Amino acid sequence: LDLNCVDFLKHFRRDSTTHLISAYLESFGSATGNDFFLELKKATKIKPVIIWKGGYTKDGSRAAFSHTGAIVSDLRLWQSMAQQTGAIIVKDNEEFWNAMKTFELLFPKYIPDGKNVGIITPGGGSSVNTTDLFNFFNLKIPELTLESQKKISEILPYENVNIRNPVDLGALGFVVNIFAECIEIVAADPNIDIIIIPLWPHFIYNHVFKRMIKIQKSTSKPFVFCMPSIADSSE
Structure with missing residues (x-):
């Protein structure tokens, strides 16, 4: 042959x-x-x-x-x-x-329409590192629309947060309802093609995932979860 x-x-x-x-x-x-x-x-x-x-x-x-x-x-x-x-x-x-x-x-349902990444994280360090990583691979992290920024600003305080993208929720990122509401806003933003969610506190994973199932039914945009390695976790 x-x-x-x-x-x-x-x-x-x-x-x-x-x-x-x-x-x-x-x-x-x-x-x-x-x-x-x-x-x-x-x-x-x-x-x-x-x-x-x-x-x-x-x-x-x-x-x-x-x-x-x-x-x-x-x-x-x-x-x-x-x-x-x-x-x-x-x-x-x-x-x-x-x-x-x-x-x-x-493939084929969740192939993104473009290279615009939306990042939502409960910590400033992870938002910076994630932004650097995706920029390095030629993905874009555009600012959210003014409408989306306004919606997020109504949920978060003015200090120690970023509402533009990456969305840094600060300490309120550990509050499940606030975390999920901000994810919904970013997912609906027309400037965003892919949603990236670095997850830190593993005790809220199950609650966030339950909300994600509902959010995903309303969009074809892919969600990517960055899971930390927890060597001593039995879960």
Whole structure:
């Protein structure tokens, strides 16, 4: 058999039972870069495509050649191809499986319309760190509309909070009803495509999640919860 990455990509693009395509690739193999690009462009219009690119460093390229004979192409070529087609390039095993799980949960109902992230958190430090992280990956954290800011300002005090985005609830973020009301406002804001919620106090998780189920029924925007690692928690 002389099947290459283009053949497999074409097959899974046409397969109605496949909703997500993932591949580990070191090179195009016997296919040409142009053929792969054209097929990738067709595939990403129908379903997400995630590519774990192996051999993206000089030493990694040498290792790839030694065990498969792959002539590894420059990572910049793959990144440019991904940017033009909408494919996702990941660099290691952890990113590969995390990306697959993310798209499994989001596709097709909860794919965001854009890159605008709304962040709601009960702590200033986490709002700063989360904003830095998503900015680093070229996501946008726009200000909420003036209407949304007004609604939040009517719930929160004037001191030690941020109502623009990221929304820093201060100490009142530990009050479940206030936390949930602010999430509802951010979720309804037309400037926001994705809602990110770093959760700190694990004793309120169940209450917040119950409210989230109700909120999600009123929107198609995806919700992402950032859960802390609590090594000594038995829950």
